Amino acid sequence: MKVSELAERSGLSVQTIKFYIREGLLPKGAATAATQAEYGEEHLERLRLIRALREVADLPVAAIKPVVAALDDDATPLHDKLGAAQYALGPHIEPPADDPEWRAARAEADRLIEEQGWRATPEAPSRDLLAQAFRALRGLGLPPSDSQLQPYLQAAAMLGEHDVGSLDTAAPGLMVRRQVVMTVLYEQILIALRRLAQEDASGRRFSEPQ
Amino acid sequence: MKVSELAERSGLSVQTIKFYIREGLLPKGAATAATQAEYGEEHLERLRLIRALREVADLPVAAIKPVVAALDDDATPLHDKLGAAQYALGPHIEPPADDPEWRAARAEADRLIEEQGWRATPEAPSRDLLAQAFRALRGLGLPPSDSQLQPYLQAAAMLGEHDVGSLDTAAPGLMVRRQVVMTVLYEQILIALRRLAQEDASGRRFSEPQ
DSSP states (O other), X not given: OOHHHHHHHHTOOHHHHHHHHHTTXXXXXXXXXXXXXXXXXXXXXXXXXXXXXXXXXXXXXXXXHHHHHHHHOOXXXXXXXXXXXHHHTOOOOOOOTTOHHHHHHHHHHHHHHHHHTOOOOTTOHHHHHHHHHHHHHHHTTOOOOHHHHHHHHHHHHHHHHHHHHTTTTSXXXXXXXXXXXXXXXXXXXXXXXXXXXXXXHHHHHHSOOO | OOHHHXXXXXXXXXXXXXXXXXXXXXXXXXXXXXTEEEOOHHHHHHXXXXXXXXXXXXXXXXXXXXXXXXXXXXXXXXXXXXXXXXXXXXXXXXXXXXXXHHHHHHHHHHHHHHHHTOOOOTTOHHHHHHHHHHHXXXXXXXXXXXXXXXXXXXXXXXXHHHHHHTTTTSOHHHHHHHHHHIIIIIHHHHHHHHHHHHHHHHHHHHSOOO
């Protein structure tokens, strides 16, 4: 298809598509003339993924680049490729330098992960995300207790197992794509459903009988 | 305490504190002289909450205003107050006008919620968050199946029940504060733990034996 059709079907402008090609997010089309190129379904699929990462996950183009690189990487073993894609999705928190409260919160996060027996590299960005929440909770005088964390650990373990299990049928290239979608879009689904379930539980517990 | 001490203990600048007072996020201190005021522990507590909402949840000041209003509201029944605070936390998605795919996704989200028997108002922002994820999944050719959603529904129901249950012991004013903290900070914890559990599951399933 021509770039104009690609634009129409992806819902993105020709200008945006050309920008993504310049930035290395999308491979060039096959040149058919000096100023024309032909694009395939794989271009459309890639653009739809980029659009979802931009619009739903609010990721900047710079963060999408390494995700796309993991998708196109055939040499790296699967687990490492999945890891590269997940880490690229962030969120990337800049740990404050020389902050003893931060160090304590990060140590607490690391300890919790180790207690679960979960294997994650020391560079996993989620360790800092966890540390940031722990530090804030301590600052608010509401340090996370075991009984508060327990259902969260349980939900996370169940979902992590389910998510990875649901990748298992696809071809390796597709699996990375699925994992990116899973990590980002099902995270939004989880956030939405938890808040809706909270509202329902609050209604059952606290609202006055009509 | 003086504003300088409040600044030091909250980790915010005097300028920022004065800005929050002007914006109505923080009550004025008790005037002790023409240019001096006295602040209490309640000011410090409020500032720590605002800081967590700004830094961890990345909320703009405009979004924090209605959250604070719910905290200070003694007249509204508890369930409505909890709802007001939760809705104010967003995320606020602007549904696209005249988009049949959006309408279909939103109808699918509403149906799913109804099937659970969850009571949530039609204005709940999480309905749009869910619709946005559903629409993106359809665009990617990966529409959410029942078997994909089931564990998410189950996790959300468990956490919603737990979250609301853990508010139950505190005084009404404190409960809204706790709920804001719960909604925002435990959401970050959930996101982090799920990603870490994914990494662990992926390692067990896919990595090569060393």
